[in-house]
Every structure is written in C-alpha cells, then in structure tokens.
Amino acid sequence: MQKSANKNLNWDDLRFFLEVARAGTASAASRRLSVDYTTVARRIRSLEESLGALLFDKSRSNGFTLTVDGQHLVRHADTMEAAMEAAMAEVSGTGSALSGHVRIGCTEAFGTYFVAPHMVEFQDRYPNISIDILPVPHFVNLSRREADIAITLERPARGPYISSKLCDYRLKLYATPEYLAQHPTITCIEDLTQHRFINYVNELAFSAQLLYLDELVPGAQSTLRSTSALAQYHAVLQGRALAILPCFIADTDPRLVPVLNEELSITRQFWLSYSEDLRRLKRVTEVAQHLVLAAQANNSLLMGSS
Numbered sequence: 448m449q450k451s452a453n454k455n456l457n458w459d460d461l462r463f464f465l466e467v468a469r470a471g472t473a474s475a476a477s478r479r480l481s482v483d484y485t486t487v488a489r490r491i492r493s494l495e496e497s498l499g500a501l502l503f504d505k506s507r508s509n510g511f512t513l514t515v516d517g518q519h520l521v522r523h524a525d526t527m528e529a530a531m532e533a534a535m536a537e538v539s540g541t542g543s544a545l546s547g548h549v550r551i552g553c554t555e556a557f558g559t560y561f562v563a564p565h566m567v568e569f570q571d572r573y574p575n576i577s578i579d580i581l582p583v584p585h586f587v588n589l590s591r592r593e594a595d596i597a598i599t600l601e602r603p604a605r606g607p608y609i610s611s612k613l614c615d616y617r618l619k620l621y622a623t624p625e626y627l628a629q630h631p632t633i634t635c636i637e638d639l640t641q642h643r644f645i646n647y648v649n650e651l652a653f654s655a656q657l658l659y660l661d662e663l664v665p666g667a668q669s670t671l672r673s674t675s676a677l678a679q680y681h682a683v684l685q686g687r688a689l690a691i692l693p694c695f696i697a698d699t700d701p702r703l704v705p706v707l708n709e710e711l712s713i714t715r716q717f718w719l720s721y722s723e724d725l726r727r728l729k730r731v732t733e734v735a736q737h738l739v740l741a742a743q744a745n746n747s748l749l750m751g752s753s
Contacts, residue, residue: 552594558582586694694751
C-alpha cells in the first residue's frame, strides 16, 4: 500500500486498531467493542487508507499480525489513548467522583484469595471504578493491554513499565491430619521419600519460580500433577498426598497443617507492574497503591507467621 495519507486521521479508527492489535483477530476485537466483524474490518481499512500504510498482515490461520508500520503505530496510539484517558480523569475530578475501569491480571491463587477480597474493599471507597480481576495460571500481556495492572512472580525483564516488588510470600508443605495419622511419621526431610506429593506439571509451568518441590524435596514422587495451584489445594484436602502451598491459602484452612514447619519453607515475591503510559491515570495508581498497602497490612498472613 502506497504511503500517502489522503484524509484526516479518525481517532475512533485508532481505537479499533488498538483493539485488533491487542486481541489478535478482528472477531475478538468486535466482541470486546460490542460491534460486528464487518464494522471492525471497515474501520481498519479506513485507517490504512488514511495513513497510506498496511498495518496488519491478515490470514485465516494467524489472524491479524502487526506489520512493521503497525508496530510503530501501536506505540503512538497507546500513548494517545492513555493521554486522552488521563485528561478525562483530570476533568472529571478525583475522590468519590473518580471513575473508569481497571483490569488486574494476577496469578490464580493470589487473585482469588487476596486480590479479589481487597478489591471489594477498594470499591467501598471508589464505587464508580469498575474492576476486572483475571486470576489465571499464566502471565498476562501488558503490551497487548490484556490488563492494566499485572501481578507476576517475576519482574518484567524489559519494556516501558512501572514495576515494583509488591510483597514477599511464603510457601510450606501441608497435609491433612488424617493423612499424617495414616502414613509413615515425618520427622525430617529424609522421611519424605516415603510419601507422595501433588505437584505442578513441570513442562507446562509458566514460571520456573513454581518448580519449588524439586528444590525442597529432590526426587519427590508425584503421581498427581496440575497446572493449577487451586486444584492442588483441593487435591491435598482429600488426604492422600502432601503439597507445597502458599501460606495465604493453607494457613487459613483448619483442615490443613504444616509439615516440618521449621525446616521446609520457601519465599517468593510478587511484582506489580503497569505501563508507563498509565501512570497519569489516577484510577490505576489508586488501585496499585491500595494493593501495596493491603500487602503491607497482611504481611503476617503472606509470610505464614499469623
């Protein structure tokens, strides 16, 4: 396509462009925008004609893949979108009037057991801010705006992000009292070779930070594995195996007890990140700050010392 812009750029076309770039397909973008496929395709075509550039390589197998021109444009469009949202937030005021939408991507267990209850508390202060919580057993992609805020096990290695350590948290080995009563006594780490464990599927773990069983108990027998921390938690409650679980889950459940409490524990971190473009959005920074303060106030729960 020849690069010769022949009409004014339409911001609404850029909004459609961003959704397709983030979703990867026009059909997925149409669902997110609540319009039909043909509307999305027409908007993309209009933008390409305005710019005189091909923004996507389109195929049935790979969907809409950004071209080099598209990659350049998405960075500028992201900045424009954030600037517009920041201006709208500033004009609409702060405090109880603060409004808008924030999407939080986080690990499954932390999102379910920590983030969700504290976001309910947050909305008592800011009832006009709607929150999406995505507690999934994989990383969300900030560059594709799958979320505004990401809580991850590792700090982003690169990219235009504001990142800081949210908190440390501890994991320990747990079992039901019934399991311990019916199986060989555990008095030291060497005794664990006689027991079975519930573990992650190593080759499908989305982070090496999750492979702590091999670190704590080399050669551990695992006949039941899952990519889900919550599935492991519910499995260990059946009283047939041991599992390493976050203290913020297991310590709150009286059906579980720690095993070798002093000898076996491991500490990991959660990192909170959001795009530099969003730092001017007060609703995003307020959510981030609320999570930081909640983590500080609940340090004993997170570290298994409550």
